[in-house]
Amino acid sequence: MGDFQIKKSGKVYDAIVVGSGAGGGMAAYVLSHAGFKVLMLEAGPFFDPAKHSAQLKFNYESPRRGASTKTRNFGDFDAAFGGWELDGEPYTKKDDTEFKWFRSRMLGGRTNHWGRISLRFGPKDFQPDDGISERWPITYDEVKPYYDKVDRMIGIYGTKEGLENDPDGIFLTPPKPRLPELFIMKGAAKAGVKVIPGRGSVLTEKLPGNNDRGQCFFCGQCGRSCKVYGDFSASSCLVIPALKTGNLELISNAMVREVLTDKNGLATGVSYVSKEDMSEYQVLGKRVILGASACESTRIMLNSKSAAHPGGIGNSSGVLGRYLQDSTGASQGGFLPQLMDRKRYNEDGVGSVHILAPWVLDNKKLDFPRGYHIEFGGGMGMPGYGFGGGVPTMNGQVPGRDGKMKPAGGYGASLKDDYRRFYGTTFGMAGRGVGMARYDNYCEIDPNVVDKYGIPVLRFHYKWTSDEINQAKHMQETFDRIIHEMGAIRTGKQHGPEDMWGLEAPGRIIHEVGTARMGSDPKKSVLNKWCQAHDCKNVFVVDGANQVQQSDKNATWTILALSMRTAEYILEESKKQNI
């Protein structure tokens, strides 16, 4: 260990951004375009969808026919470099509770493979009036201009609906519903469930004023990332354009250890370990902007201990890591006997949702707070691993070609024919709802465990309560009603109290937020309303960690809007020489 040393650079950047996803990418984009000299550190390799996407490969080009692996949890062609478990980078759980943490280590992070479902939080999400949810220190009206700018800059399809808590944006044309989705619309209408066109960050038409991105060509493979930049990934839409300004430097495979501070407790830079040469580095910056993902940014802050910040940077309140929230999730599926032997055509559509059901119900009549939206899908997708898995069950539920019932299962020519007959008849629906912010759901530093870089790891403690379980029950009842009204047959199992109505484990929906919440009171929150640490004015958190109480809407569009807002605040404050 004689030559073990820390490599220091004398260069002082205007800002160091940790992480390259939606939050970090947006901050780097705004600051570098404004002339700031920015250094970005990303824990994974460089990734450019134009060069590195597996788009348009057929499943037979995968030896496992598109099945998932330990390193590709969402299928062999999925874009994410990462997963639920990373070699050498463990996390632990406390008191027999459960939490699943999905990490993408790559330029653009999880935005390379996400569902592109892009929903604004509404006025009641920022300022809930249910007497249970906590209010944010900001209102929808304060965030609206940034949502508008994000819509124009990145592009989103949807329709103006005039709904009170699902604000309209500046929309491109949404994709039309697929055949099973038309049945869902009819069934939902009969079941009294409101369904609207989807809202997704996919360029279904040319994005006005942008000549660097291509239009969607409807392969339905957003999860693989898009070679023509036809959807939103932080890599293609934010970081790669920011690099072109010449003001952004990017260091890939840089795993950040901690934020460095001076004797006054102000941030001076960060230290990181390079995964390429395993050397230790320190880089200097006038401001540190964390966008490493909610829990990873929290981990960095908790690990940034000094005399001025004994509990970690930003943790003078003691709530850093607390109020961890993930969305609730439950799902169901079925098939439409009416659609057997349907006509074939290309029904791939877009890789985001074509139709969705917003939350419009009144909680006064319900036994849980807040609500959920439903995402629907169905159609003649590309056959892959698992194809026709339900056919040997479904073929016992409907008459055969001869009009006679037959036993489920089988083999031979008649079974082969059944696989054809049932193709394109199936559909799915997934509820995504509010997980309530609770002090007792948290991540903290595990006192006993470090990762392979010697960085102390996170330990999670998370439990659902009746608020989320009752919500999942309501989801299942709603799914069953819609399926019944569609004239369809359910294929998923009947859920009940024994499996919490199919409620997914915390973390599964990959919407974790809230661990460095903003607030007006420095004793009860980590950040102020500009996402600036109360106790360290030149540290900012621009990922989902800053969110106070999630809504049923996916976090990304709000992360983008708030990161843009924070970046503009940094520009203004630096003009005034406040930071």
Added chain:
Amino acid sequence: MNRRESLRALGITSLSAAVLVEACKSKAESKETTTTGALTGGPDRLPNEIERENALEKEKFFTKAEMATITVLADIIIPKDEKSGSASDAGVPEFIEFIVKDMPEHQVPMRGGLRWTDVTCLNRYGKAFVDCSKQQQLQLIDEIAYPTLAKPEMQQGVAFFNRMRSLTASGFFSSKMGMEDVGYMGNRPNRWEGVPEDDIKKYGLEDAKFG
């Protein structure tokens, strides 16, 4: 019309067209195959994935006799018909050999299930499954291919056949032959304009409206 022009005709912008022409070119050059083939790696693979893929290719799991049984079973499940070839024509046995190495949870149930099949045949017919007559083979399959009708003492066979049937369907319909058979028409640049009018009429969906 060349490919670029036809993409433009579909309303795909010139930037998209340029990228897609490249993407399609590289695919045309790649080996068209209906059997499995290891990915040789490429820009979308991480080094540890390529390493694992190469290691899996070198491993061998099933014996020659087991592969022969798998081939007979797969072709019983998906035989050749007027529309397409059989499971083995589409490379299903090779796919199953790969997938059990890739997903080790299949290994014991598959190996044990094949053995169960052989031992059952040996007790009944004095021969291993592949050496039985077609009629004898189908007699056994009939007892394990219909879960709701199967006798309790055949449940292990049912469980094995369920797995074998799923893997066969996966392997067949995800092959080039299987995708053509089932009529998958996607994975190519196009414009999705919604469900064709004749289908809307056929299914009476004129009144399907957003709420």
